[in-house]
Amino acid sequence: xxxxxxxxxxxxxxxxxxxxxAPHITKNARAGQFVVIRINDSGERIxxxxxxxxxxxxxxxxxxxxxxxxxxxxxxxxxxIRDIAGPLGHPSEMGNFGNCVVIGGGVGIACLxxxxxxxxxxxxxxxxxxxxxxxxxxxxxxELATHCDELVVCTDDGSYGFHGFPADILKKKLSDGxxxxxxxxxxxxxxxxxxxMATIPYKVKTYVSxxxxxxxxxxxxxxxxxxxxxxxxxxxxxxxxxxxxxxxxDELMSRQRTYTAQEKESLKLFQDHQCSCGGDxxx
Amino acid sequence: MxxxxxxxxxxxxxxxxxxxxEQNAVLEALRCMDCVRPQCTKGCPVNIDISAFIRAIAExxxxxxxxxxxxxxxxxxxCGRVCPQENQCEGLCVLGKKEKPVRIGALERFVADxxxxxxxxxxxxxxxxxxxxxxxxxxxxxITAAAELARYGHSVTVFESLHEAGGVLTYGIPEFxxxxxxxxxxxxxxxxxxxxxxxxxxxxxxxSVEELLEFDAVxxxxxxxxxxxxxxxxxxxxxxxxxxxxxxxxxxMHANAFPEYDTPVMKGSxxxxxxGGNVAMDSARVSRRMGxxxxxxxxxxxxxxxxxxxxxxxxxxxxxxxxxxxxxVKILGGPAVTGIECVRMEMCDLDESGRPCPVPMKGxxxxxxxxxDVVIExxxxxxxxxxxxxxxxxxxxxxxxxxxxxxxLTSVDRIYAGGDIATGAATVIEAMGTARKAAVSINEMLxxx
Ligand SMILES: Cc1cc2nc3c(=O)[nH]c(=O)nc-3n(C[C@H](O)[C@H](O)[C@H](O)COP(=O)(O)OP(=O)(O)OC[C@H]3O[C@@H](n4cnc5c(N)ncnc54)[C@H](O)[C@@H]3O)c2cc1C
Ligand SMILES: Cc1cc2nc3c(=O)[nH]c(=O)nc-3n(C[C@H](O)[C@H](O)[C@H](O)COP(=O)(O)OP(=O)(O)OC[C@H]3O[C@@H](n4cnc5c(N)ncnc54)[C@H](O)[C@@H]3O)c2cc1C
Ligand code: SF4
Ligand code: SF4
Ligand code: FES
Numbered sequence: 001x002x003x004x005x006x007x008x009x010x011x012x013x014x015x016x017x018x019x020x021x022a023p024h025i026t027k028n029a030r031a032g033q034f035v036v037i038r039i040n041d042s043g044e045r046i047x048x049x050x051x052x053x054x055x056x057x058x059x060x061x062x063x064x065x066x067x068x069x070x071x072x073x074x075x076x077x078x079x080x081i082r083d084i085a086g087p088l089g090h091p092s093e094m095g096n097f098g099n100c101v102v103i104g105g106g107v108g109i110a111c112l113x114x115x116x117x118x119x120x121x122x123x124x125x126x127x128x129x130x131x132x133x134x135x136x137x138x139x140x141x142x143e144l145a146t147h148c149d150e151l152v153v154c155t156d157d158g159s160y161g162f163h164g165f166p167a168d169i170l171k172k173k174l175s176d177g178x179x180x181x182x183x184x185x186x187x188x189x190x191x192x193x194x195x196x197m198a199t200i201p202y203k204v205k206t207y208v209s210x211x212x213x214x215x216x217x218x219x220x221x222x223x224x225x226x227x228x229x230x231x232x233x234x235x236x237x238x239x240x241x242x243x244x245x246x247x248x249x250d251e252l253m254s255r256q257r258t259y260t261a262q263e264k265e266s267l268k269l270f271q272d273h274q275c276s277c278g279g280d281x282x283x
Numbered sequence: 284m285x286x287x288x289x290x291x292x293x294x295x296x297x298x299x300x301x302x303x304x305e306q307n308a309v310l311e312a313l314r315c316m317d318c319v320r321p322q323c324t325k326g327c328p329v330n331i332d333i334s335a336f337i338r339a340i341a342e343x344x345x346x347x348x349x350x351x352x353x354x355x356x357x358x359x360x361x362c363g364r365v366c367p368q369e370n371q372c373e374g375l376c377v378l379g380k381k382e383k384p385v386r387i388g389a390l391e392r393f394v395a396d397x398x399x400x401x402x403x404x405x406x407x408x409x410x411x412x413x414x415x416x417x418x419x420x421x422x423x424x425x426i427t428a429a430a431e432l433a434r435y436g437h438s439v440t441v442f443e444s445l446h447e448a449g450g451v452l453t454y455g456i457p458e459f460x461x462x463x464x465x466x467x468x469x470x471x472x473x474x475x476x477x478x479x480x481x482x483x484x485x486x487x488x489x490x491s492v493e494e495l496l497e498f499d500a501v502x503x504x505x506x507x508x509x510x511x512x513x514x515x516x517x518x519x520x521x522x523x524x525x526x527x528x529x530x531x532x533x534x535x536m537h538a539n540a541f542p543e544y545d546t547p548v549m550k551g552s553x554x555x556x557x558x559g560g561n562v563a564m565d566s567a568r569v570s571r572r573m574g575x576x577x578x579x580x581x582x583x584x585x586x587x588x589x590x591x592x593x594x595x596x597x598x599x600x601x602x603x604x605x606x607x608x609x610x611x612v613k614i615l616g617g618p619a620v621t622g623i624e625c626v627r628m629e630m631c632d633l634d635e636s637g638r639p640c641p642v643p644m645k646g647x648x649x650x651x652x653x654x655x656d657v658v659i660e661x662x663x664x665x666x667x668x669x670x671x672x673x674x675x676x677x678x679x680x681x682x683x684x685x686x687x688x689x690x691x692l693t694s695v696d697r698i699y700a701g702g703d704i705a706t707g708a709a710t711v712i713e714a715m716g717t718a719r720k721a722a723v724s725i726n727e728m729l730x731x732x
Contacts, residue, residue: 221528262547
């Protein structure tokens, strides 16, 4: 008993796209929500954003960073994972806001397609801004282009598109007096923190999707607590999207590092094991 | 019952209490006076026919004893281990007035363990009614409601958000008090009775409220899973846990066996557990087993500890250091915990519960600091709001609990509730008792139509 990976592809350097057969999730899934997966009986529960759905298939896109995501990346089309639960969290605030900007950094770009599609369907004018360190780390840009009225692509090193950060493009648009009604920023903590500062002077409603360490994802443990406007919230049930201007970023980023030593140990053990058995690591 | 020594126990997660032998079980059963009006049964929230099952043990008919218990309780191996018997069945046993009460819990456990080893028998199931019932949550309340409804011939689907069934039995109560193998075996019975169990299904998200209402009736058994925090400075430092998180990492995710299992936990070298209930005892004893020195900080006096006496003893035997009449005011450190600042408390006037009210003492001498690297807050849980806050018209009490009438019916037609979501954090057997009552009412409602 498990959930079948219908299609597994490496879509950018070390970034993987899986379509998983999970009809129980796709039925009620909305933009902004996530799943919790567990690969096998000894596995950890990890949260991943719902990137898109198609019939009974749910798409997740992840970067291989530690033991679980690296192990996941070795699975192939046709393999199964033990558990997938969701959709979890509140859906993104949805409505006809006018001009919306959706910004993705790194693997955070993966969260944008379903969001851009829903915003578009709700009647908004949607601008996408995506950024990655270099061209080999860019993902889903063709797909996003179909949902966005305008798509700006940036790379930190200038190997593709605009040479710079999404924050630069956002600042420019704002200072040029472009009318922006709502902004979403999804990416690494530091990128969300810096990019969201751009909208403060203009008082533009800005949402970010927070990614603290989670266990259950259902509000039962408090592992995911974050401070929003001085109040403790559980990101899995109160979020994961929050008003960017109220987030205590330093606390979030420091809590994310709680298990750094154990994570290193776990990944090393896995890689050593993988080498000794020729990379074939299927349960 | 036999118990291993404390320092030997903390070397592993094996069961502390080893149960009683057949010979002792029969001897103990012979102590029962087979009262005409047995008080013991009144103390049991599911009203097991205690004198009858004890008589069967005395006659060495263990299978018969199991059958009697299981008429009223499908989870006897669990209840025999975790029921606070001293306040329930055993608390009312007439023998308790002069000498020791009959050890009903131990006998129940003995019978259940015997049955499990010999192969379990299932209760009779009535012919299918064609009615469909949704049960939300697979803790003791959900399991009991499901079993009871299946027995009446209804088609039952249980939705559970986690990847394993059992609720607190699985993620909260540690292995050394309640082996998970036993939880699995007793839950397995409802699957054999034809109940459909859907794991990884969060009611309110995976299954919408409208979809739940497509069933002929709904039973809510979502428990009191929402952890409370003290609200003091430093609470979000790395190394501060709710008891729920700490226990879930260890019990459900096996973090004690990291890196064999992938989920990490900060074991800590010196751990402060805040609270004085059973959950605090469990957290402290788990910490001891992972090698930490453990302080348990409680704001009232030792004699006020709300935990079961037996669990307090176990914790003391295992080397947990109790610091009573003290309350944390600040957690020190950054980004990781380095200490906890506490203030001594004095007991003043009686509060509404009739206990003296703890009040912080004044002056610098009243403040002290403990060097610790992990803090576990076990100060209570409230009803899980995820689903119930989405149901329109569902009346809830001040503490978030779902309000039910004497039949377990909520303010919404066809929706019933039982267990901690209705009562607030209580006990396994009370959850089972309220769930059974609701199942009986659901059956009556369905069969009337
Ligand atoms: C709501 C949410 C949505 C997310 N969506 C995506 C996504 O779409 N794509 C993607 O690549 N990543 C996503 N993440 C992050 C992803 O969960 C982590 O990268 C993953 O858990 C790392 O696991 P690991 O064992 O491979 O790495 P580890 O070596 O264990 O950890 C690497 C880093 O990931 C974070 N992390 C570790 N364990 C967890 C955990 N249980 N929960 C959350 N974070 C953890 C920590 O900050 C850690 O430092 C999301 C996180 C959240 C909270
Ligand atoms: C650490 C600890 C130790 C304890 N020790 C004892 C003891 O020794 N003796 C004793 O009698 N009692 C003890 N208790 C109390 C006892 O465990 C509870 O009273 C009892 O488990 C309540 O049962 P329940 O079925 O109402 O809820 P729970 O056991 O909490 O089960 C609720 C279930 O519902 C699921 N759920 C919640 N929301 C949803 C949703 N929206 N969709 C799907 N599923 C959902 C949860 O995941 C969970 O599995 C202890 C409690 C704790 C926390
Ligand atoms: S279920 Fe609990 S209260 Fe009832 S008889 Fe057994 S031990 Fe006593
Ligand atoms: S009250 Fe005590 S002695 Fe009387 S029947 Fe019950 S267990 Fe036996
Ligand atoms: S992950 Fe457990 S409460 Fe949010």
